[in-house]
Amino acid sequence: MAPNVVDNPFLVLGLSPDVSRIEIEREAHKLLGMLELGFADVQTYATPLGPRPRTAEAVRAAVAALRDPYQRLVAELWARHAPPVKASAPVETAEESRPAPSLRRALGWRP
Amino acid sequence: MYALPFLVIMRLHRLALDARRRDRTWRYYAYSVVAGTLAAILAVVALLAAYAMWEVGWWPLAIAMLVMFVAPPLQPVLSRRIFVPLGLVRTAFWAGHFVSMDDSDAYALCCAAWAHARKPTPAGEAWITARRDKRIPLGDSEIVVTALLAAGRGDVETTRQLMRSASYMVENHPLVREVAGEWLAVDAAERGAWAELHASAISARYPASALTYFLEGVAARRVDAKKPPGDFELRARWLLAPHRRATRMLLREPAVAPPRSATIEAAPGEGGARQAAVASLPRAVAAHLELSQTRKPSLDALAEAVTAWDAALVDGETQKWLARRALELDAPLGAVDRAIREVALAVTDDLARLADAASLGAPTAHGPVGDALARRLRHGRLDALESGFTRWEQRRHTGSVRAPIDEWREWVALRTAYEAAVSAGGLELRRLAFPHAYSKGTSMAVWLWNSRNEYALSHAISAWLREEAMAVGDTEAIELCTRNCKLNVPTRTGDVRGA
Numbered sequence: 097m098a099p100n101v102v103d104n105p106f107l108v109l110g111l112s113p114d115v116s117r118i119e120i121e122r123e124a125h126k127l128l129g130m131l132e133l134g135f136a137d138v139q140t141y142a143t144p145l146g147p148r149p150r151t152a153e154a155v156r157a158a159v160a161a162l163r164d165p166y167q168r169l170v171a172e173l174w175a176r177h178a179p180p181v182k183a184s185a186p187v188e189t190a191e192e193s194r195p196a197p198s199l200r201r202a203l204g205w206r207p
Numbered sequence: 208m209y210a211l212p213f214l215v216i217m218r219l220h221r222l223a224l225d226a227r228r229r230d231r232t233w234r235y236y237a238y239s240v241v242a243g244t245l246a247a248i249l250a251v252v253a254l255l256a257a258y259a260m261w262e263v264g265w266w267p268l269a270i271a272m273l274v275m276f277v278a279p280p281l282q283p284v285l286s287r288r289i290f291v292p293l294g295l296v297r298t299a300f301w302a303g304h305f306v307s308m309d310d311s312d313a314y315a316l317c318c319a320a321w322a323h324a325r326k327p328t329p330a331g332e333a334w335i336t337a338r339r340d341k342r343i344p345l346g347d348s349e350i351v352v353t354a355l356l357a358a359g360r361g362d363v364e365t366t367r368q369l370m371r372s373a374s375y376m377v378e379n380h381p382l383v384r385e386v387a388g389e390w391l392a393v394d395a396a397e398r399g400a401w402a403e404l405h406a407s408a409i410s411a412r413y414p415a416s417a418l419t420y421f422l423e424g425v426a427a428r429r430v431d432a433k434k435p436p437g438d439f440e441l442r443a444r445w446l447l448a449p450h451r452r453a454t455r456m457l458l459r460e461p462a463v464a465p466p467r468s469a470t471i472e473a474a475p476g477e478g479g480a481r482q483a484a485v486a487s488l489p490r491a492v493a494a495h496l497e498l499s500q501t502r503k504p505s506l507d508a509l510a511e512a513v514t515a516w517d518a519a520l521v522d523g524e525t526q527k528w529l530a531r532r533a534l535e536l537d538a539p540l541g542a543v544d545r546a547i548r549e550v551a552l553a554v555t556d557d558l559a560r561l562a563d564a565a566s567l568g569a570p571t572a573h574g575p576v577g578d579a580l581a582r583r584l585r586h587g588r589l590d591a592l593e594s595g596f597t598r599w600e601q602r603r604h605t606g607s608v609r610a611p612i613d614e615w616r617e618w619v620a621l622r623t624a625y626e627a628a629v630s631a632g633g634l635e636l637r638r639l640a641f642p643h644a645y646s647k648g649t650s651m652a653v654w655l656w657n658s659r660n661e662y663a664l665s666h667a668i669s670a671w672l673r674e675e676a677m678a679v680g681d682t683e684a685i686e687l688c689t690r691n692c693k694l695n696v697p698t699r700t701g702d703v704r705g706a
Contacts, residue, residue, distance in 0.1 A: 101492065145496065165537050165539070166546070170546050173529065177488035177491075177492050178489075178492055179489070179492065179493050204287055204291060204292070204450060205325075206324045207362070207366070
């Protein structure tokens with residue numbers, strides 16, 4: 097399911113689900129131009145699981161999906177109910193307390 | 208005549224070590240002290256005798272004396288400290304050879320494979336493999352040797368699986384089992400799997416080497432066992448064990464790191480920056496994302512995500528919101544139902560993938576996601592098991608004969624897959640999976656016993672099928688497997704009476 101959230105067309109374009117079709121087209125053109133010129137600001141987009149790389153192909157696929165009313169309905173369903181986006185990747189959960197990873201070798205065993 | 212006391216001490220030394228392998232109480236320390244003292248006496252006396260012979264010019268006898276009488280009591284230390292770290296495969300083999308008179312090749316091959324695992328070379332592997340393949344039928348040492356060869360290749364999963372599988376074998380070389388037990392104990396310590404190590408210690412599945420015994424003590428303290436060793440006892444175990452410098456840090460209690468959780472917040476409700484259209488959906492999406500970001504998802508977390516999705520997808524608010532937006536967007540007829548089906552399918556696919564990866568069962572939730580997930584997991588696992596067992600048994604008819612160790616690996620892989628599936632799917636899946644495993648397993652066990660003379664391998668399959676038959680209450684299977692298990696199993700350590 098993560099692809100439905102992190103690859104959501106609204107997130108790829110950096111838009112709210114309420115925007116009109118004209119705004120979508122305008123934003124897509126702007127992003128494609130900036131990507132072609134290599135602007136650093138548009139190379140990634142924020143998702144609930146942290147930033148993801150943005151490509152011209154992903155932008156074109158996103159705008160194409162949002163032109164179709166059914167696909168936009170599904171994209172809105174995910175985008176409206178997804179958790180807030182994060183600028184950095186989430187911290188991993190600390191699990192069992194582990195000794196040093198080289199213990200096996202130190203005790204005479206491999207690998 | 209003069210050698211008699213020496214031979215008696217040598218025998219006593221072996222008896223003390225054998226007795227230690229059967230014990231995990233205060234006697235362990237007593238036998239360790241006795242064995243250590245006797246080994247020192249043996250080594251000093253033999254060294255003095257060898258020196259005397261050298262002095263009078265009988266140097267061939269002095270060398271023979273060193274090899275026959277000095278090396279055996281010192282073999283554990285020589286192997287661990289010199290032959291293994293230097294990767295001296297053949298030296299480790301011959302040193303191990305003189306330790307035991309009872310099927311001496313078994314332990315010797317393990318020592319050679321241990322040395323190879325530390326410094327692997329193609330020539331070393333070929334030499335060990337050739338010696339291993341000559342040993343037919345299959346026994347526990349061939350399994351442990353193969354595991355150590357896998358360790359040499361850096362394949363830790365295969366090593367772990369094979370080391371664990373040695374305990375299924377009825378043939379029992381205590382020295383070989385001690386090596387397997389130590390590798391598993393060190394592996395568990397490396398992974399921080401203290402509960403697993405403690406469970407293994409309680410069941411006394413393997414004889415404990417001094418290092419294993421120390422790590423078991425550490426595990427007992429870390430899992431808050433009923434009777435963990437005290438400070439003094441743990442320090443005594445540490446003193447007995449090798450590699451004290453490396454294990455010193457385990458004497459200290461672990462510093463418990465404050466739990467840091469990668470929690471994913473749900474979409475904000477009223478007053479938030481972006482208001483969710485349906486109240487139940489954000490919870491479902493957040494629970495699902497959190498589950499997918501956890502390294503080891505739990506059944507509770509899976510159940511929470513499934514329940515949240517079931518509630519969200521049958522929620523009237525979701526349907527109403529979708530219908531309104533479909534109208535506003537001019538979506539085609541039936542778009543609402545199609546969207547709900549599509550979301551349920553995507554969610555089920557992803558949850559099934561996560562559950563499979565973590566070997567989790569289907570939670571008892573009923574709804575579009577809960578029912579589909581239960582169906583998917585049950586059918587997927589049953590299909591995979593049935594095709595695995597069928598492929599295995601077909602080899603009997605196609606005449607495709609494999610090396611005994613490969614037969615063992617295939618069966619161990621199937622057993623592991625079966626156990627993972629039934630532990631996730633519960634008794635219901637176990638009852639559905641057993642008949643197929645039983646019919647194919649019995650057929651293979653009979654073939655391996657009658658046509659291939661692989662008695663211990665066949666017995667291991669029958670013993671496992673009997674355990675499973677008892678778990679599902681299949682009386683006919685219990686009767687047949689019990690008859691098979693009662694057959695005497697010829698092994699290199701003598702016939703093992705079936706039970």
